[in-house]
Amino acid sequence: MPAESQTRPPRADAVRNRESLLVAAREAFAEHGMDVSVSEIAQRAGIGKGTVFRHFATKESLTAAIVSGRLDELAVTGRTLLEAADPEAALLEFMTAGVELHVSDRSFCQAATTDVRRDPVVRAAADRLSGVAEALTDRARRKGVIRGDITGQDVIRMLTAACQAAAPDEDVTGAWRRYLHLIFDGLRAEGARPLPPLPPTA
Amino acid sequence: MPAESQTRPPRADAVRNRESLLVAAREAFAEHGMDVSVSEIAQRAGIGKGTVFRHFATKESLTAAIVSGRLDELAVTGRTLLEAADPEAALLEFMTAGVELHVSDRSFCQAATTDVRRDPVVRAAADRLSGVAEALTDRARRKGVIRGDITGQDVIRMLTAACQAAAPDEDVTGAWRRYLHLIFDGLRAEGARPLPPLPPTA
DNA sequence: ACACAAGTTGACCATGCGGTCCGCTTATGC
DNA sequence: GCATAAGCGGACCGCATGGTCAACTTGTGT
Structure with missing residues (x-):
């Protein structure tokens, strides 16, 4: 054999x-x-x-495994959301899921500030997630509901931004929904103003 | 005597x-x-x-002193910005200063996730800052350029949100300007959609 | 049933931390 | 100058942590 x-x-x-x-x-x-x-x-x-x-x-590799796992969870829900009928709703739901993940997991909030993200395993998972986000954004953008100058990266960033705003303290009340909506409004096409371009290196 | x-x-x-x-x-x-x-x-x-x-x-009290100091710095610039002619520009500039502060200080980003904020000294400074933010927001709101359902707290939150999005990693390129503008667009009155209300406790 | 490798375990180690303490230095008021 | 107390410093302590190891247990193929 x-x-x-x-x-x-x-x-x-x-x-x-x-x-x-x-x-x-x-x-x-x-x-x-x-x-x-x-x-x-x-x-x-x-x-x-x-x-x-x-x-x-090493403990680092443990945390890397956990974090990357969480990222993959989100990527999975994002992938199923790609089948949804309404691209706009799908994008919002994706972001909602992302924020929910952050809110329910203290380590995940910290992860953004730490060196875990350097870990290749985490990097890989993040890239996978990026791909999904890009696809979701593409769909919404093509439908014209999202401003044209938004990338998948932007969506991910704004997602982590929203959950940062969500007051990681005792606030379990779900105030983050407010901020997510606020941010989401900023992504919309109507009333959009030109964005400063990303610096060359990025 | x-x-x-x-x-x-x-x-x-x-x-x-x-x-x-x-x-x-x-x-x-x-x-x-x-x-x-x-x-x-x-x-x-x-x-x-x-x-x-x-x-x-204790080390805690040291960090509290530093953090509260930083908060006060921002409050000061905010207060001078209250005299500026254009309320909208003033608000944007205030938020810009806030993000700049975060980006230039690793500890400040972490502070949002930590217990330092419980410290009474920090709490006090944060309250002072809140007041300034409220005033700045008020001015902009009264001029109608900012959506009506935005509070000073919201501004602060969105500020910390923006700097979270600013990729606290090696990215020194200033990509955060992009995200700040994106968020700021979400605060504008035009094209605004109703926000989910804050839960009662808040 | 047995032998053996794969797996488990908790005592153990080195390290680095926040915080203490006491002998020494030095600014200050007269 | 001098006496005095405020201030200084770094050896030291207790503790917690990430990581190791050698003796022991247990699943597995035959």
Whole structure:
């Protein structure tokens, strides 16, 4: 059998542990931000600290895995939204989902300020997401409802902007909807004013 | 002399040291974010670590002092902008100054995500700033150039939003101007759509 | 049933942090 | 000048963290 896999498949309990670890990490990060200790995550997952480092050589790579996972989640919902009938509504819904993600996950807000984004894994996920955003924007733009000088990158940026405005503090009241709408209005074609062009390097 | 100050005035060198400390802290925070060590700041200021803690009992209070200082800077420029002829331009310029502040200071971006904002000193400065923003917004709104349902709080929020969008990474190219304009367009009266109301608690 | 490798674990280590303390220096008032 | 207390500094402490390791457990193929 020439096409045989060289390495044995991972043990069953290892797979289980990995899963609990990922779940625990996702929860812990969401609740307390990216600076929860590895020990705490391990405890939460019901496994030893050593096991964590067996699955992820470093804490950085763990966080990278979680963050990139979140990005991919959003990319997936974005991709399904590409099938939606109304491009404008779809774009708004996409952005809404993005902000919701940020609001429900403290670590995700911090991620924007941190070096995690340098990580190749995260970079890749971000690029995938960018592609989806670009497609969604394209559709809306083609329909003329969105100003012509807006890129997918812009949409992503404005999305993170909206959730920043959403007051990451005790405000669970959903004030972010207000700001998202405000920003979304700025994206609309009607009443648009010319935008300063992006500097050459970008 | 009944109105005499109870405590002796601080020593001259103490004043000097305090000043270097503040300058060093401001620079260090701006460059490396809020997690620079106290020792590093002390070294940078050319004083001992103990001296830092003499002036500020805790690191938290140091950061609070710096952050509130920055907020006050912005409040000052805002106040002078109140005298400007064109309310719209004034508002835009105010927001521009705010974003510029964020972009030039890594710690300031992080501050939005952290607990520093709970600190009473910071709270007070933020309130002062809020007042100025409210006044500036009022003027612009009264002239009808800004949509009617916008508050000063909104302006502040959108300001921090803009600088979040400004890609706090290596991007020194000033792409944030683009996003600020985009957001500012969303604040304009023309083409505005009704905003979802703020939840009751806010 | 067995042997063995894959996997687990928690004690352990090095490091870096915020914060303390006490002996020393120095500005200040007379 | 001198006495005095305000100010200074850096060795030091306790603590938490990311990461390692060697002894032990357990799933798996035969």
